[in-house]
Amino acid sequence: MIPGRNAILRLSRYRNVLTRFKALGFVKVFSDYLADAVGVTSSQVRKDFSLFGISGKKRGGYQIDELLEKLSGILGKNEAQNVVLVGAGNLGSALLKYRGFGKEDIHIVAAFDADPSKQGRLLDIAVHPFTQVAAFVQEHGIKVAILAVPAEVAQGVAEQLVAAGIKGILNFAPVTLRIPQGVVVNSIDVAIELENVLYYVHALQGKEA
Amino acid sequence: MIPGRNAILRLSRYRNVLTRFKALGFVKVFSDYLADAVGVTSSQVRKDFSLFGISGKKRGGYQIDELLEKLSGILGKNEAQNVVLVGAGNLGSALLKYRGFGKEDIHIVAAFDADPSKQGRLLDIAVHPFTQVAAFVQEHGIKVAILAVPAEVAQGVAEQLVAAGIKGILNFAPVTLRIPQGVVVNSIDVAIELENVLYYVHALQGKEA
DNA sequence: TAGATTGTTAATCGATTAACAATC
DNA sequence: TAGATTGTTAATCGATTAACAATC
Numbered sequence: 001m002i003p004g005r006n007a008i009l010r011l012s013r014y015r016n017v018l019t020r021f022k023a024l025g026f027v028k029v030f031s032d033y034l035a036d037a038v039g040v041t042s043s044q045v046r047k048d049f050s051l052f053g054i055s056g057k058k059r060g061g062y063q064i065d066e067l068l069e070k071l072s073g074i075l076g077k078n079e080a081q082n083v084v085l086v087g088a089g090n091l092g093s094a095l096l097k098y099r100g101f102g103k104e105d106i107h108i109v110a111a112f113d114a115d116p117s118k119q120g121r122l123l124d125i126a127v128h129p130f131t132q133v134a135a136f137v138q139e140h141g142i143k144v145a146i147l148a149v150p151a152e153v154a155q156g157v158a159e160q161l162v163a164a165g166i167k168g169i170l171n172f173a174p175v176t177l178r179i180p181q182g183v184v185v186n187s188i189d190v191a192i193e194l195e196n197v198l199y200y201v202h203a204l205q206g207k208e209a
Numbered sequence: 210m211i212p213g214r215n216a217i218l219r220l221s222r223y224r225n226v227l228t229r230f231k232a233l234g235f236v237k238v239f240s241d242y243l244a245d246a247v248g249v250t251s252s253q254v255r256k257d258f259s260l261f262g263i264s265g266k267k268r269g270g271y272q273i274d275e276l277l278e279k280l281s282g283i284l285g286k287n288e289a290q291n292v293v294l295v296g297a298g299n300l301g302s303a304l305l306k307y308r309g310f311g312k313e314d315i316h317i318v319a320a321f322d323a324d325p326s327k328q329g330r331l332l333d334i335a336v337h338p339f340t341q342v343a344a345f346v347q348e349h350g351i352k353v354a355i356l357a358v359p360a361e362v363a364q365g366v367a368e369q370l371v372a373a374g375i376k377g378i379l380n381f382a383p384v385t386l387r388i389p390q391g392v393v394v395n396s397i398d399v400a401i402e403l404e405n406v407l408y409y410v411h412a413l414q415g416k417e418a
Numbered sequence: 419t420a421g422a423t424t425g426t427t428a429a430t431c432g433a434t435t436a437a438c439a440a441t442c
Numbered sequence: 443t444a445g446a447t448t449g450t451t452a453a454t455c456g457a458t459t460a461a462c463a464a465t466c
Contacts, residue, residue, distance in 0.1 A: 008409075041459065091307065097299040144406055170403050176222070188399065192222065192225075198315065240447080250435065253434065255450085268448080
């Protein structure tokens with residue numbers, strides 16, 4: 001009964017949507033309404049909730065406040081979560097400037113880059129020499145890193161991070177990282193996602209036009 | 210027998226890995242070896258290939274050149290593919306500078322932003338006022354857009370793009386776009402992916418430590 | 419009460435994996 | 443030939459959906 005990755009991703013989406021509902025002044029939701037906002041079925045919503053022991057009222061739906069609290073408990077958003085960024089190139093520095101993380105109580109506390117010209121300070125966050133990453137990670141007990149380095153060095157850098165104690169990596173390099181069991185890797189490959197959109201556009205085009 | 214999204218994503222990964230193999234001087238691969246490099250099973254590789262009518266030699270594996278050609282044919286990489294970028298903020302401008310697309314023969318031919326301070330020229334690419342996007346898309350027959358605007362305006366902008374003739378969107382805004390059938394949307398939500406890594410790191414931590 | 423919505427079970431669906439006959 | 447690898451079928455697995463009894 002271990003919930004799959006997609007189930008967890010949906011919980012995050014529910015949470016996002018619910019904060020927006022709350023801001024709009026809503027107090028309760030029905031599975032049906034929430035499902036609509038996230039683009040899934042109401043069965044799916046109820047199933048997901050029941051999987052995590054979240055329950056509502058048979059006739060009255062779910063209290064948004066209560067729901068948010070439970071979801072945040074599950075997703076671990078009640079304590080601040082610190083991560084480091086490795087690679088402060090184009091993508092890396094864009095991620096440093098991205099304000100969407102703070103909303104989730106996730107903070108990039110430091111960045112690292114091998115290139116001296118990238119080092120210094122970007123916004124509020126220091127960009128250190130890459131050689132210091134292991135020491136920093138150990139000293140601050142950081143468990144998660146965002147990896148935004150060139151593809152050719154990604155595997156090597158990832159191995160160093162794991163050796164330093166990193167347990168989770170959000171990887172933007174377009175390679176499959178070979179990483180020991182027990183370390184979590186999520187990869188985002190922008191080029192492949194775009195390629196995928198193009199594929200389906202062409203495929204549908206051919207079919208319907 | 211319509212192959213799913215994940216199957217197509219895997220084709221792209223095979224293709225990426227194969228170009229690297231080729232650069233290394235390899236001429237043929239076995240399903241086993243390719244599987245390893247991409248992190249799937251060899252059954253999966255053979256299944257994917259057979260699904261798209263790609264075949265090898267019973268004892269001699271697959272010719273890399275032939276394979277690459279077939280994959281490129283399927284993924285539509287034999288003609289240049291032009292896309293526009295909407296939203297030239299942090300993430301948007303990082304994407305403009307990203308060189309990973311060119312490798313796949315995908316080109317961002319123009320960018321658009323409502324903020325005059327973002328307009329002008331970034332690298333080789335012009336950043337136009339957002340109001341011009343519809344005309345541009347129509348004139349150049351652009352079918353795919355990368356959407357990197359703030360969450361609050363994403364839905365509205367997406368609707369305008371669809372009205373202008375866009376058939377595919379790679380969406381970076383952290384919202385579920387409600388879009389008419391026949392338009393392809395892939396969403397990349399960086400915060401949710403990071404949240405997901407944190408979730409599993411905490412979950413495994415609790416279990417094993 | 420009648421009506422609506424949850425929570426859960428069972429059915430369906432699709433995707434992945436295993437296995438093995440064909441064959442190079 | 444013997445051995446190895448493909449291509450495909452069947453088995454498995456997991457995730458999604460449908461349906462409906464419980465109940466507010």
